[in-house]
Amino acid sequence: MxxxxxxxxxxxxxxxxxxxxxxxxxxxxxxxxxxxxxxxxxxxxxxxxxxxxxxxxxxxxxxxxxxMAPTFEEMLAIEHVQGFVPLPHQVETAKRVVRELRGRAILADEVGLGKTIEAGLILKEYLLRGLVKKALILVPASLVLQWTKELNDKFRIDATPQRDEWSWENDIVVGSLDTAKRPPHREVVLNQSWDMVIIDEAHKLKNQRTKNWQMANEIPSKYLLLLTATPMQNQLKELHTLVTLLRPGHLGSASQFAAEHMADRRTAKDANKLRETVSDIMIRNRRSEGGARLPKRHVQVVELELSEPERVFYDRVQSLLKREYEERMSMHVSILPLLTLQREICSSSYAALISLEKMLKRTQRADRQQQLAELIDLGSKIPEYTKITRVMELLDQFDDKCIIFTEYRATQDFIMYMLKKRGISAVPFRGGFKRGKKDWMKELFSRKTRVLVATESGGEGINLQFCHYMINYDLPWNPMRLEQRIGRIHRLGQTNECHVFNLATKDTIEQHIVHILYEKVRMFESVIGTLDDIVSDVRYDAWEKKVFEATMTSSSHQELGTKLKNLDWASVTNGKGR
Amino acid sequence: MDVQHPLRTDEERLKFCDVYFDAVGAERTVERPMYREYVLPRDVDKELTDRPFYWLWVERTNQHVEPTTLRLAFSDEAKQREDARLVEEHQQMLAAQQQPTGYDILFRKPKQTERIDLGCFRLEKLFDSVRERGKTVSVCPAQAPEGAVHVPWMMLNGLIQQVTDSVSEEWFSVGICLANLQVEFNFYDKIAHIPMRGCAPSRVLGGAKHTAAEAVQRAKAALEKQIAQKDHHWAEEARERLMDDLAQLDTYYSSMRHEDDPERQAAMEREHQRKREQLIAKSTPRIAIQLSQIGIVGLPLVR
Incomplete structure (x- = not known):
């Protein structure tokens, strides 16, 4: 032989x-x-x-x-997961991504419906089919360990959290986009041929000029998943920007998109047509479709009226802002600090005081110094703050854990101080914390303390299903951020009904903001689909009607502001909680 | 067992493990309903437990280490039952000690069982192990008398993969008679029921009239002919899709030209090229034939 x-x-x-x-x-x-x-x-x-x-x-x-994979379509991943049964809408989404969207998609489920599970299923499917060997998962830094753990535990995917420059060379790495885009990481990441890239919280890629977008665009990827509950926050073109990452040309160039689909920045020419075009690349599941059986959420506007000293302080700050605004506009100087002060005065007098003090330190003019000093004096003499008093009353109404959200660090410090004074155990949570500290704070909140006081940036992506109460101390100016806040507790895994209290101060700029928020919600709904109740559940009809009337009969923003201000808020919000 | 979709039940997985551990010489120390304990020989231990540095240390320092015992539960009920038993045994062990140390009390935990299901770490390791250990074989029927004349067959097993942005796989087994180049499809399934014994390859191949190369060519031609007769609609669709996607990509980049800025234009062209290559690599339809097993089989001459 x-x-x-x-x-x-x-x-x-x-x-x-x-x-x-x-x-x-x-x-x-x-x-x-x-x-x-x-x-x-x-x-x-x-x-x-x-x-x-x-x-x-x-x-x-x-x-x-x-x-082996006997067909192109069958989902092998389903029988390889552990400890949970994926929900029907998650399986359907994963199937559609593999079968129809060919592995490049925006997963835009409403917050809390399990986008992570869908992404995990899709990644597992491609791994099992041998089509993906190297995968890069980019998530906010605070979620790196959570994602790694979930991929390992639920999907039995051998994922490694990124720790240093060399970690990127593992086959399946979970890291943050903020780290990946910085040298020396950037080069290492870009020099590898990733089969699959998953980017969580992808609404951070809404601007083509940012480093985030450019980095995401440069990372080689055969399959790409972008995860966001809010693929569009302010303008329609944000949607174009995201789609361009996945499939350049699918919505044409930016100018073609504008000409073909945009009536104005926020309104689609033909919402149905745009929705259909986008459905080739984006999947959005909604709670109302019954995909996930979540317990009810009760969203309630808590109406507040400023006390006399607070009102005086607020009005004086408004006058200062107007004078400063006019001056700055005439001198072509940035008005950004004023905007911040405007938002802070809506959040808390305490936060405004800190900014006023900073302004006082910076100003050279004697008359302005005197004005500011008087204002600070006025603000610091306020004997009691309405908002925090109301928060304490709310906390007395239920005997359960609660998360309090604010936009501002200063307000966070203030709330922490007041809670401590009242003997209520609380821990802070914010974006600036390192990963380990975030995990530790979350752990403390789940085991020991009653309240978690979180700032916007810190709240992203954390899952706190064990908590059923949320107080929004101030409202973000973006409705999607409010939705994301609520999604921290009202998400899959939540077994109890959730109560959300949105604090709203009467006769302040907040009412203008509510209107703008509302407009954005409509734009979002027309293209993507309905949002869950977010701004409040104020028996929308009445509120919607009055806002609509005011919008239709106003010829300028000032007039609209006046009309909104004059709305009979109390009559609208009567019987608001569900 | 569903031949096309095996190992979908707990019972099939139990049988798979029993056969595997017997074949590799692991000692079966405990056998209860849907539960087994196996003590692993060192070579198997290395394959099934993921700890290369441990083995490096053991071997470099000539350590004597206890062999690993795997405690495998093949149903939830068995896992619950055996975990409870192990907890009880642990408590008895602590109680029996005259003076348990602080370490014993604080850190020593009861042993735990492993639930074997599809996708679990251990079963994946077993798959890796059989992929290596079961790659080649040379056998003839166990019943065949010593000195009997065998007709030599070469068996090639593997997967036919239709690949585009997804993949569809079909298992194949083709046998080629080395005496007359006869081709038999589904060869493995036709002989799988026959008890076999090992046979020296040179002995089986003694009666070969054709070379392995000829047999391979024949198998290849037969398989490719079979594949050519299949429906290739999937490939046509995939190719059309790819053409459409490339056209869309090209249109987009041609509308993004920066003639006034050569540097920017060059960067844009590089990006365009890179995305084209990615798309082509992902979506081009192709067929991959992956050979995973070779067998030399001597079948008795039927008169």
């Missing part, structure tokens, strides 16, 4: 792989074991075979069949 074996060298199958083009023009690639070399080695190496070798051979045949 030696002679025949010697002639095997020229055989094409002897090479590790060879390529053959058929008449059907589907190229055939041969891979795997080199046959003749293997037979030669079997003959000459004197390996002993016995009954057990046959058994192992049989087991190998069984294992290969057990692992």
């Amino acid at each position: 030696n002679k025949p074996l010697q002639s095997t060298i020229a055989s094409p199958v002897n090479a590790a792989s060879s390529l053959v083009r058929r008449d059907s023009e589907v190229p055939i690639v041969w891979t795997g074991i080199p046959v003749e070399e293997s037979i030669e080695s079997m003959v000459h190496a004197g390996r002993q075979f016995d009954e057990r070798s046959w058994h192992l051979f049989q087991l190998c045949a069984i294992a290969t069949r057990a692992k």
Whole structure:
């Protein structure tokens, strides 16, 4: 038998792989074991075979069949997950992404419906099919460990959290986009050929000029998933920007998109058409569709009226702002600090005081120094703050854990101080905390303390299903951020009904903001689908009608502001809680 | 067992493990309903437990280490039952100690069982192990008398993969008679029921009239002919999709030209090229034939 074996060298199958083009023009690639070399080695190496070798051979045949993907569509991942059963809408989403969207998609489920599960299923599916070996998962820094753990525990995916420059070289890495885009990480990340990239909280990629977007655009990826509950926050073109990452040209160039789809910055020419075009690349599941059976959420506007000293302080700050605004506009100087002060005075007098003090330190003019000093004096003499008093009253109404959200660090400090004074245990949570500290604070909140006081940036992505109460101390100016806040507690895994209190101060700029928020919600709804109750559940009809009337009969923003201000807020909000 | 979709039940997985551990010489120390304990020989231990540095240390320092015992539960009920037993045994062990140390009380935990299901770490390791150990074989029927004349067959097993942005796989087994180059499809399934014993390859191949290379060519031609007769609609669709996607990409980048800024234009062209390559790599339809097993099988001459 030696002679025949010697002639095997020229055989094409002897090479590790060879390529053959058929008449059907589907190229055939041969891979795997080199046959003749293997037979030669079997003959000459004197390996002993016995009954057990046959058994192992049989087991190998069984294992290969057990692992194979018999069709293009069947979801293998479903039978490989552990400890949970994916919900029907999650399985359907994963199937659609593999079958129809070809592995490049925006997963835009409403907050709390399990986008992570969907992404995990899709990644697992491609891993099982052998189409993905290297995967990069970019998430906010605070979620790196949570994602890694979930991929390992639920999907049995051997994911590694990124710790240093070398971590990126692992096959499946979870890191943050903020780290990845900085040297020396950037080069390491870009130099690897990733089969799949998943980017969580992808609404951070809404601006094509940012480093985030450019980095995401440069990372090589065959399959790409962008996860966000809010693919569009302020303008329609944000949607174009995201889609361009996935499939450049799907919505045309930016100018083509504007010409074809945009009536104005926030309104689609033909919402149905745009929704249909976008559905080729984006999947959005909504709670109202019954995909997930979440307990009810009760959103309630808590109406507040400023006390006399607070009102005086607020009005004086408004006057200062107006004067400053006019001056700055005439001198073409940035009005950003004024905007911040405007938002802070809506949040808390305490936060405004800190900014006023900073302004006082910076100003050179004697008259302005005097004005500011008087204002600070006025503000610091306020004997009691309405908002915090109301928060304490609310906390007295229920005996349960509660998360309080604010936009401002100063307000956070103030709330922490007041809670401590009242003997209520609380921990802070914010974006600036390192990963470990965030985990620690979350742990403390779940085990020991009653209240978590979180700032906007810190709240992103944390899951706090064990908590059922939320107080929004101030409202963000973006409705999607409010939705994300609520999604921290009202998400899959929540077993109790959730109560959300939105504090709103009467006769302040907040009412203008509510209107703008509302407009954004409408734009979002028209293209993407309905949002859950967010701004409040004030028996929308009445509120919607009055806002609509005011919008229709106003010819300028000032007039609209006046009309909104004059709305009979109390009559609208009567019987607001569900 | 569903031949096309094996190992979907707990019972099948239990049988798979029993056969595997017997074949690799692991000692079965406990056998209860849907539960087994196996003591692993060192070579198997290395394959099934993911700890290369541990083995490096053991071997470099000539350590004597206790062999690993795997405690495998094949149903939830078995896991619950055996975990409870292990807790009880642990408590008895602590109670029996005259003076348990602080370490014993604080850190020593009862041993735990592993639930074996599809996708679990251990089963994946077992799959890896059989993929290596079951790659080649040379056998003839156990019943065949010593000195009997065998007709030599070469068996090639593997997967035919239709690959585009997703993949569809079909298992194949083709046998080629080395005496007359006869081709038999589904060869493995036709002989899988026959009890086999090991047979020296040179002995089986003694009656071969054709070379392995000829047999391989024959198998290849037969498989490719079979593949050519299949429906390739999927590939046509995939190719059309790819053409559409490339056209869309090209249109987009041609509308993004920066003629006034050569540097920016060059960067844009590089980006365009890179995205084209990614798309082509992902979506081009192709067929991959992956050979995973080779067998030399001597079948008695039927007169």
